[in-house]
Amino acid sequence: MEIFTFLNNQFLKMNWLSELIRFLVENIFKLNIETRLGGSIHFFIYDVIKIFILLSVLIFMISYIQSFFPPERTRKILGRFSGLTANILAALLGTVTPFCSCSSIPLFIGFTNAGLPIGVTFSFLISSPLVDLASVILLASIFNWKIAISYVIVGLILAVIGGGIISKLKLEKYVEPFVYNNP
Structure with missing residues (x-):
């Protein structure tokens, strides 16, 4: 150690x-x-x-x-799973795909347009800008690895819970129609 x-x-x-x-x-x-x-x-x-x-x-x-992990590959990976597994995988993919919130919104639109469930796309959308490699390494350098890993775990849990809640509440009807009809 x-x-x-x-x-x-x-x-x-x-x-x-x-x-x-x-x-x-x-x-x-x-x-x-x-x-x-x-x-x-x-x-x-x-x-x-x-x-x-x-x-x-x-x-x-x-x-x-x-x-x-270009957006197309991420979309293919997420499309293979459903339910809680898909939310967990989406949150994990959000951590390793270094997209900021500026690029996560177009990805969210692309994922929903491709037919991925809204909860899965929200798990990705929450974890992508929240838990990224840069923040983990900076947290580890300023504090320590325990704090950085705790941050990752809490971020993943929040992303999975957020996506799960959105799935259970069936909030698809509140997403603007242009998101689904965007070419």
Whole structure:
């Protein structure tokens, strides 16, 4: 478990970068990191670089994963299942398909237009922007993996429950007609 903590500290929390920025602030800028000014400059430089590195790596990883889950493939996978299994699978697919809410709405329209049940599409729609790889890795880097995994589990449960409720209440009649008739 110590190796996992070490890797988390070095790769996600980037302790090596913090020490490098500490060296920069104390030796180049000649500021004590314990003072407000030195601590603020250290925090700003460290966080800007850390977030830039994490987001760059995450965007690359998300783009790579997204190449394996285009909307058509996701639609085919979801079309094979029904009921609670379909809701769970839709929520899980929503987590690995890195679509933000901007692209989830057109996917939702495409899924409903393709004949997928409204509850299944809502499970996907809820989990897709809520639980994504970027948020999980950022949560793990800021807090720890227990918090990040808890976030994923709660997000998946909310997505499955939300889709299940929508299925049970038969709320299809409240979806605008253009959603079903969209080419």
